[in-house]
Amino acid sequence: MRLMTYNIEHGGSDRGSTKRLHLIASVIARAQPDLLVLEECNYFDEDEGRPLRALAEELGMRGELATVDSGYHLALLLRRDGVLRELRVFRSGFHHGALVAEVTVEGLDLTLIGTHLNPFAPEARVIEARRLAALGNGGPTALLGDLNSLSSRDRPRYEPSTWAPRYRARHLAPGDDERIDTDAIDVLEQAGFHDLFHQANPGTFAPTRPTERNSDRPSQRLDYILATEPLADRLRSASVVREGDAPRASDHLPVVADLNEGP
Template identity: 45%
Template sequence: MALTVMTYNIRNGGRDSRGSRLDAITEVVTAHRPDVLALQELAHFPRDGGRRLRQLADAVGMRPHLVRSWLGGQPVAVLVRNAAAVISTGRIRRPFHHAAAEVTVATDRGPLTVISTHLYPFSGGRRRWEARWLAPRADRERMVLLMGDLNSLDPWTDHTERLRALAPQHRSRHLRRGGDVDTRAVQVLADAGFVDLCRQVGAADHTVPTGYAGHEFSRMRLDYILGTEPVARLVRSCRVGSGGAAETASDHYPVVASLDLTVG
């Protein structure tokens, strides 16, 4: 059993002053045909009885589970292609600026829990706290995927040049007091036992900006697919989905990974 998983920040609900980008977003998702999809920045999706969410979910042939923010941030969601495989749905009940949705699905290797989240963009200290709320999910005996826009640089890369290219007001989001690069959110999750799947297969490319927008970015990796050790042993590929419609659908590229869940 092969399972394709994908995370995608679609920027402000796929709509802004230029109009709707939902058709382009649908094209991106359809091109990768994920079995499980984590979405972030779903502004306006709960309105009109969730019409916009249903429109996207129906277009890509998936069943959605959306979680709203308690603090006025944007909703996140997990979408699943095989609705019959869903065991449970829920939210991580902490005061995230955005939210964290949690869905568990049945696979040939047992239950797989998938979390979609979007960490705080403006403060590394706040991101670290939100990462700490997620860290207990890193059960080394269970299959858990943590996917989303973590808004954090990783602790394994030299970020000097990409930070130098940013305007000071945007650079400050990624610096600690004293000027050190702030990678604490990803480090907290790694220390808890989550594995960076793209890094594991040597495909840790930048996820922002795209051709659409992103003046606050400079070829940075902010979107991740992390997994516990039982998941990391099964990853076969992980890549950033650049090119085509992804250049104009959002200011983030999607990240896509393939897991081999074959038994025997």
């Protein structure tokens, strides 16, 4: 079973052109996920949700839109034979909202949490992380999204002295312009979530940003697939997708994780 998270940058729309959305569809089709969370689904609520329906149809998947107050909507897509038992959307308490889906794929019941955390304030992300940790039901749970957060495991790879002031403000600890802030990821790991990319690739650094669309930004891993132990124990592989159209489709690269199926 393949999980995937993808920030598609302003709904794949550039000044009204949806050409980039076709590149995004190509990236997803090539990855062939069974469960997918999309962030920044701007405009997907227009025309009664037609953009998401069209994308899901092109991919041979089912789509559910989680509209949020910021306009940076979230979407869940799952393979057609998957079962969506329940979907809850949280519009308050999170900068760009959160969705919680109870799904069944290949006989496996799991809780899927999708979110897009505060891009600006480390303190706000910690509050959001604590709220996310409380959303699971104690069973197998996966948390996917653009967490806008850095991991302590990647700390040696970062040189904040080379970052522009706005990125230092976003990712250095409040009141300490030397310490890289990793508190949000730390909170989630302390709550029992495992970083699947790190678990599959210990010691490897694979930034999810920048891409060809924002090459002036620092190299950072901001997008994650986290899972509680029952799912982490099934992990087969995890990677950042760089192939095909991924470098030019969005300002983030998607992340995938493959889990062994079965009861």
